[in-house]
Each structure stands twice: as C-alpha cells, then as structure tokens.
Amino acid sequence: MSTRVWTYLPEYEQEKDDILDAVRTVFESGQLILGKSVHGFEQEFAAYHGMAHCVGVDNGTNALVLGLRALGVGPGDEVITVANTAAPTVVAIQAIGAVPVFVDMTASDYLMDVEQVGAAITPRTSCLLPVHLYGQCVPMAALRTLAHRHGLTILEDCAQAHGATHHGERAGAMGTAAAFSFYPTKVLGGYGDGGATLTDNGDVAHRLRRLRYYGMDEGRYYVVETPGYNSRLDEVQAEILRRKLTRLPTYLEGRRRVAERYAEGLRDTDLILPSVSPGNQHVYYVYVVRHPRRDMIMAALRERGIDLNVSYPWPVHLMSGFAHLGYRPGSLPVTEAASAEIFSLPMYPALPPSTQDTVIAAIRDVLGVR
Structure with a gap:
C-alpha cells in the first residue's frame, strides 16, 4: 500500500x-x-x-x-x-x-x-x-x-x-x-x-x-x-x-506536529532538514529535505511503496517555455543546485503517526542509519 x-x-x-x-x-x-x-x-x-x-x-x-x-x-x-x-x-x-x-535564492531556506x-x-x-x-x-x-x-x-x-x-x-x-x-x-x-x-x-x-x-x-x-x-x-x-x-489554527498545529516528528526521527541522518529563518513561523505547506543522492533515495523508497514528490525539479528559468528570457544553466547556481537534491516528505495535518513512522523508518534504512 x-x-x-x-x-x-x-x-x-x-x-x-x-x-x-x-x-x-x-x-x-x-x-x-x-x-x-x-x-x-x-x-x-x-x-x-x-x-x-x-x-x-x-x-x-x-x-x-x-x-x-x-x-x-x-x-x-x-x-x-x-x-x-x-x-x-x-x-x-x-x-x-x-x-x-x-x-537567486538563499541556500539555507x-x-x-x-x-x-x-x-x-x-x-x-x-x-x-x-x-x-x-x-x-x-x-x-x-x-x-x-x-x-x-x-x-x-x-x-x-x-x-x-x-x-x-x-x-x-x-x-x-x-x-x-x-x-x-x-x-x-x-x-x-x-x-x-x-x-x-x-x-x-x-x-x-x-x-x-x-x-x-x-x-x-x-x-x-x-x-x-x-x-x-x-x-x-x-x-x-x-x-x-x-x-475557522479551522486554520488546527491545520497549522497539525502540520507543525508532523514537522516536529520528522525532525525528531531524522535529525541524526545526513538529510538536510528544513531551516526556519529568523522571525518566521513556518506552516510547512510541504516538508522539503535535501540530499545529494536524492534520486537514489526516491527510487529506493518507491520500491517500498513510498512515492514522494519534488517541489520543484526544474527551475522556471531553464524551462523551454521561458527560453526567450535568455537565462542559461549557471545563471542561478543556488537554485539549480538545490533543484537536483530537494524532495518532499508526506505532509498534511491528519497524517497518521504510523504512516509517518513508516516513512521515517524507510528513509533511515535507505540511508543506512540504525
């Protein structure tokens, strides 16, 4: 499943x-x-x-x-x-x-x-x-x-x-x-x-x-x-x-609770976890992590029935539909480097803890962290 x-x-x-x-x-x-x-x-x-x-x-x-x-x-x-x-x-x-x-973007957030x-x-x-x-x-x-x-x-x-x-x-x-x-x-x-x-x-x-x-x-x-x-x-x-x-505060609380569980379960891996910038209260629309072996990790998880998303794998400035703007590879180096390494873990307020634990355990296993 x-x-x-x-x-x-x-x-x-x-x-x-x-x-x-x-x-x-x-x-x-x-x-x-x-x-x-x-x-x-x-x-x-x-x-x-x-x-x-x-x-x-x-x-x-x-x-x-x-x-x-x-x-x-x-x-x-x-x-x-x-x-x-x-x-x-x-x-x-x-x-x-x-x-x-x-x-360009900043690499931290x-x-x-x-x-x-x-x-x-x-x-x-x-x-x-x-x-x-x-x-x-x-x-x-x-x-x-x-x-x-x-x-x-x-x-x-x-x-x-x-x-x-x-x-x-x-x-x-x-x-x-x-x-x-x-x-x-x-x-x-x-x-x-x-x-x-x-x-x-x-x-x-x-x-x-x-x-x-x-x-x-x-x-x-x-x-x-x-x-x-x-x-x-x-x-x-x-x-x-x-x-x-009227239920938005409850949704936000649920998303932050899911984010905290991911942080606790994955903090000792070499995944780069989300960073909250000074003054910000993050609402975790998506929970974006980063790893240089992103494609291998996603493929291994897919074999285990865990199908993850990437937001976003293709920077807009390199899409063919915007080629007329004149940007070339290397124009936005921080953006381009991140697009090859980021991926998103399941995130919604009612995500069952058992499902989240399955995702965490699978990632830890793929990364060789016991």
Missing part, C-alpha cells in the same frame, strides 16, 4: 458533514454567483490578515494576474521574482506582457535572496514579487526598504504560506497586495480551484473587483470600464473556505 497521499480524502472523511452542509447551504440560498458566501469569506479572510480588502477570484494564478494589473503593471514592465517556484508565478507575469527578472534584488532593479522595474515558499516568509523589511527607495509595488505570492508570520506580521499583510491560492492541497484549500487577492489600498481593491467581472463595476453591469476577465470565486468554494478558515 502506497504511503503517498496527495488528495483531499483524509481531510474529507473528518469534515464530511460540514463540507456537505456548506454545499447544501449554497444550493438552497438561491445565490450561486458573488452571493453571501463570497462576500462573507472576503470579509473574514481580510480580517484574519488585518487587511481592509479581499477580492475572491477563480484561482491563484489569476489572483496574481489581477493583482499585477491592479497595481498598474503592464506590458514591458519588469517584475523581479525567483525561479524556484511553481510555474504559475511566472506565467502570471508573462500573461500581462510584463517581463520576469529572476534573482530556499527563499528569495533579497540582497540580490537591488542589483536587479532597472528603470523598467515596476514590481517586486517575493514568493513565500514552502510555508515561510521572505524577509520583508529589506524588500520594503528597496521598494520604497525605488517607488516600486510589492505583490506577495502567498500560495504556500496561509497563516505563516514574519516577526508577527502575517504573510499577505506585508506588501502592496498579496495573492493566495486555495487549490485543494494548500494549507487552506477548497474542493476545486479558488484564489484571492488582498490589499489595504481601496483603489487597488476597486480595480481588482472590476477586473474579475469582465471590467465592469459591480452594480453597474453591461458597461465595461477596463477590459477584464470572468474570474470570480465560486459561491460553493467560498462557503467551504469560510468554514475551513
């Missing part, structure tokens, strides 16, 4: 009654598009982050696309980000005609190397797009200083960092705007696609709401002010998410 569990099913078994009640509530409400559930979730998600505005959209990629457009980023503008991220981060930049500019950002800023730079990767935050103080000095906006990519904090500030509350994904595997996930963009700026929020509804102002339909998208958060997903939001 495989120990790989990347589905919603274990959580669903625990929360089935509430999830099905959420669906029933929406279906019986008579409002299926931008109704009470979406507006309620938007208010509650904004309040959780101490932000003034939340605009729910159809997925995390469009949360970035609309966020960039609402911040005034357009064709030819440069957006500084990282290549060790899910491709949608970069796809969103290109979708609006902007140009991704990559900086796999986060944006903020010290490289200053040198990457040019007169065409419009926005900084830090990715709060794997469940912890980029050090934002230095990034905000750079943004202020150069008159730039910051769009936080928070798809992997629901509930994470940096020196007491939540991921999503430290930039001009922030984009979230509610894909089912996320720390706060729905039962389909979904996303949201947060901001404290009322004008940005107004543009976001217009952009998600074809370019029309809500309440003034059939008149397009600025061409936009059909990019609305679904009522069913919103009702599920607003209920799950």
Whole structure:
C-alpha cells in the first residue's frame, strides 16, 4: 500500500458533514454567483490578515494576474521574482506582457535572496514579487526598504504560506497586495480551484473587483470600464473556505506536529532538514529535505511503496517555455543546485503517526542509519 497521499480524502472523511452542509447551504440560498458566501469569506479572510480588502477570484494564478494589473503593471514592465517556484508565478507575469527578472535564492531556506534584488532593479522595474515558499516568509523589511527607495509595488505570492508570520506580521499583510491560492492541497484549500487577492489600498481593491467581472463595476453591469476577465470565486468554494478558515489554527498545529516528528526521527541522518529563518513561523505547506543522492533515495523508497514528490525539479528559468528570457544553466547556481537534491516528505495535518513512522523508518534504512 502506497504511503503517498496527495488528495483531499483524509481531510474529507473528518469534515464530511460540514463540507456537505456548506454545499447544501449554497444550493438552497438561491445565490450561486458573488452571493453571501463570497462576500462573507472576503470579509473574514481580510480580517484574519488585518487587511481592509479581499477580492475572491477563480484561482491563484489569476489572483496574481489581477493583482499585477491592479497595481498598474503592464506590458514591458519588469517584475523581479525567483525561479524556484511553481510555474504559475511566472506565467502570471508573462500573461500581462510584463517581463520576469529572476534573482537567486538563499541556500539555507530556499527563499528569495533579497540582497540580490537591488542589483536587479532597472528603470523598467515596476514590481517586486517575493514568493513565500514552502510555508515561510521572505524577509520583508529589506524588500520594503528597496521598494520604497525605488517607488516600486510589492505583490506577495502567498500560495504556500496561509497563516505563516514574519516577526508577527502575517504573510499577505506585508506588501502592496498579496495573492493566495486555495487549490485543494494548500494549507487552506477548497474542493476545486479558488484564489484571492488582498490589499489595504481601496483603489487597488476597486480595480481588482472590476477586473474579475469582465471590467465592469459591480452594480453597474453591461458597461465595461477596463477590459477584464470572468474570474470570480465560486459561491460553493467560498462557503467551504469560510468554514475551513475557522479551522486554520488546527491545520497549522497539525502540520507543525508532523514537522516536529520528522525532525525528531531524522535529525541524526545526513538529510538536510528544513531551516526556519529568523522571525518566521513556518506552516510547512510541504516538508522539503535535501540530499545529494536524492534520486537514489526516491527510487529506493518507491520500491517500498513510498512515492514522494519534488517541489520543484526544474527551475522556471531553464524551462523551454521561458527560453526567450535568455537565462542559461549557471545563471542561478543556488537554485539549480538545490533543484537536483530537494524532495518532499508526506505532509498534511491528519497524517497518521504510523504512516509517518513508516516513512521515517524507510528513509533511515535507505540511508543506512540504525
């Protein structure tokens, strides 16, 4: 029996009654598009982050696309980000005609190397797009200083960092705007696609709401002010998410408990375990470890029915779809070296201790640690 569990099913078994009640509530409400559930979730998600505005959209990629457009980023503008991220981060930049500019990561935590950002800023730079990767935050103080000095906006990519904090500030509350994904595997996930963009700026929020509804102002339909998208958060997903939001602290506690068990069981091996950077509270969206014999270890575990994942095996700057950007092997050496060695252990709040112990024991055996 495989120990790989990347589905919603274990959580669903625990929360089935509430999830099905959420669906029933929406279906019986008579409002299926931008109704009470979406507006309620938007208010509650904004309040959780101490932000003034939340605009729910159809997925995390469009949360970035609309966020960039609402911040005034357009064709030819440069957006500084990282290549060790899910491709949608970069796809969103290109979708609006902007140009991704990559900086390397730091080897200790796999986060944006903020010290490289200053040198990457040019007169065409419009926005900084830090990715709060794997469940912890980029050090934002230095990034905000750079943004202020150069008159730039910051769009936080928070798809992997629901509930994470940096020196007491939540991921999503430290930039001009922030984009979230509610894909089912996320720390706060729905039962389909979904996303949201947060901001404290009322004008940005107004543009976001217009952009998600074809370019029309809500309440003034059939008149397009600025061409936009059909990019609305679904009522069913919103009702599920607003209920799950109340359980987010429990999810975070469960993920940290799993992380602690891995750390205890593997600390005497030569695996490089996750490092928590100063000021961060990690939420362990994924539990990423590193070893120079990664492929051998994964193959040996697969033979034992333990099928693991790599986030991410191919840095974005070396993908053929982004070859036109001109990056070559060696452009981002820290990112490239890590991509050949990192892999992720099973991580979700309800991971049974027995399953986790099976994974730990198998890794120890493969590494020859008794």
